[in-house]
Amino acid sequence: MSTILVTGATGNVGSRVVADLVAAGVRPRVLIRDTARPVNPWLDDDCVEVAFGDFDDVSSVDAAMSGTDRVFLTSADGPDKVAHESAVIAAAQRTGVERIVKLSAMHARIGSPLPAFDWHGRIELELADSGVPHVLLRPAFFLDNLLMVAPGVAATGHLAAPTAGARAAMIDVRDVAASAAGALMSNRDLRAGYSLTGPESVTFAEVADALGIATGRSVVFDDLTPEEAAPRFAGAGLPPWLAAQLSGAFGVIRDGGFDAVYDGVSELTGRPAHDISSWVHMHAPAFAEPATATTAARQT
Ligand SMILES: NC(=O)c1ccc[n+]([C@@H]2O[C@H](COP(=O)([O-])OP(=O)(O)OC[C@H]3O[C@@H](n4cnc5c(N)ncnc54)[C@H](OP(=O)(O)O)[C@@H]3O)[C@@H](O)[C@H]2O)c1
Known part of the structure; x- marks a missing residue:
């Protein structure tokens, strides 16, 4: 079975991705930077493999990536976002990861006046240049x-x-996470990107x-x-x-x-x-x- 690494595992989306993987019988590896913080208080510790690390610490990201086949890539929005996700992409390139599932955003585009859309556009380009196989998830405005x-x-x-x-075809965060879990577990050939809406x-x-x-x-x-x-x-x-x-x-x-309404959620979750x-x-x-x-x- 593939080893799946979930970044942003304590976040709104990542914590639900972890829960969905566990519910499907997968024991994901989770990148956590705060040793005192539980990933999902409702999950038993044995359900996950914890890799302590920080996007700012390259060696910790490399260690978490070792033996990883698939990666859920997400991080907090903010001025460090491109550097943080680029560090994960570079580590995945070094270790030969077979699939990155990247949480991006609908309308991601370099030069967008919306800061997060510009950051996602830059990370998407970084992924394309890396040569690491990847799937882009591009959700609409979150209902949450x-x-x-x-x-x-x-x-x-x-x-x-x-x-x-x-x-607006706003999307429930539960569906963003379930789509990510589906893309991480799927053994089908997936499309390069999925628009996710309600x-x-x-x-x-x-x-x-x-x-x-x-x-x-x-x-x-x-x-x-x-x-x-x-x-x-x-x-x-x-x-x-x-x-x-x-x-x-x-x-x-x-x-x-x-x-516009897209069927990315049903394609990835069934x-x-x-x-x-x-x-x-x-x-x-x-x-x-x-x-x-x-x-x-x-x-x-
Ligand atoms: N809101 C919308 O309408 C919308 C629409 C489309 C796309 N999106 C995208 O969805 C994503 C938001 O996801 P989210 O809500 O799950 O984010 P979030 O709750 O802010 O989670 C961020 C995660 O990144 C981790 N993190 C931050 N800095 C780190 C570091 N230096 N090293 C390791 N981990 C670090 C956080 O860990 P800690 O718990 O330790 O802080 C947390 O687990 C963004 O990329 C956003 O652009 C949002």
């Missing part, structure tokens, strides 16, 4: 991004974003309605103009690159750039992607009125 505004929705009953009424393209007004149904309260959608939204992004205390990324992502949504109602039901407590959430917590 909505969790950033969940406390505000819970407190006010309003969801606000600059969308100009556009639709099963339907929805407006944010429809998301607000779905949140209202799931939480049993009214959730109103305020469709802001880009001018109204700009100070909110700038004043949210985010690093400038993240404010630019989020603001730019809503520009892509307004331009219809996330409207089942349909989760729809919006599945996502909102899972996350309803985060959006519920505080009193409701407290009552629900007391009842469990």
